Amino acid sequence: MRIDVLTLFPSMFVPFIEESIIGRAIKSKKVEIYIHNIRDYSLDPHHKVDDYGFGGGDGMILMPDPIYRAVDALRKEDTKIILLTPQGKTFKQEIAYNLSGEKHLLFICGHYEGFDERIRGLADIELSIGDYVLTGGELPSMIIMDSIIRLLKGVIKDGSYTNDSFQENLLDYPVYTKPRNYRGMEVPEVLFSGHHENIKKWRYEQQIERTKARRPDLLEKR
Numbered sequence: 446m447r448i449d450v451l452t453l454f455p456s457m458f459v460p461f462i463e464e465s466i467i468g469r470a471i472k473s474k475k476v477e478i479y480i481h482n483i484r485d486y487s488l489d490p491h492h493k494v495d496d497y498g499f500g501g502g503d504g505m506i507l508m509p510d511p512i513y514r515a516v517d518a519l520r521k522e523d524t525k526i527i528l529l530t531p532q533g534k535t536f537k538q539e540i541a542y543n544l545s546g547e548k549h550l551l552f553i554c555g556h557y558e559g560f561d562e563r564i565r566g567l568a569d570i571e572l573s574i575g576d577y578v579l580t581g582g583e584l585p586s587m588i589i590m591d592s593i594i595r596l597l598k599g600v601i602k603d604g605s606y607t608n609d610s611f612q613e614n615l616l617d618y619p620v621y622t623k624p625r626n627y628r629g630m631e632v633p634e635v636l637f638s639g640h641h642e643n644i645k646k647w648r649y650e651q652q653i654e655r656t657k658a659r660r661p662d663l664l665e666k667r
């Protein structure tokens with residue numbers, strides 16, 4: 446998979462693409478990520494990318510031309526263009542699964558007070574990470590990329606996401622490691638039974654109980 450990102454703040458992405466699982470996924474060529482500064486696509490001598498909004502109002506608005514020029518340069522036949530905005534569809538695990546099957550994603554990160562409405566015309570999908578407003582699309586794009594990249598083949602151990610929370614609209618079951626007794630808190634006995642069927646059953650019951658207690662809305666979708 447190839448991912449391109451349009452942003453006014455490329456340096457925000459440095460630790461994201463260098464560290465941990467995403468850093469390793471890039472080094473082992475499971476994914477290519479290219480971060481582009483929107484200013485580089487401005488024809489203005491001072492690389493201006495925003496201006497005052499028509500009709501008045503506070504704040505600067507991202508102009509369409511640098512974004513359209515960047516998209517012209519980067520879009521291929523099979524590119525999916527994703528615009529980050531609090532007005533978008535709420536991002537969910539199911540969308541991560543669908544997008545993980547794409548060849549090329551192009552993220553457009555808005556910033557400041559907003560972007561010119563005509564920029565929306567470029568997007569195949571507008572995504573929001575939740576009902577709150579951030580200063581820009583940079584963090585949302587990283588969150589979405591992270592959730593997609595970990596689903597790509599070979600990025601994390603095969604099968605380690607088969608019990609992910611939200612898989613089949615259930616939260617994940619609890620897991621434990623050493624020590625067996627920590628400050629009086631015991632690991633459930635069944636996990637030492639060596640009885641795989643019982644462990645499997647216990648885990649499934651835990652998933653149901655947890656989901657009922659914490660996210661009954663998910664159970665309704667099942």
Ligand code: ADE
Pocket residue numbers: 529530531572573574575576577578579580581582585
């Ligand atoms: N930009 C600002 N807030 C956002 C949000 N909640 N989701 C996506 N993009 C955003």
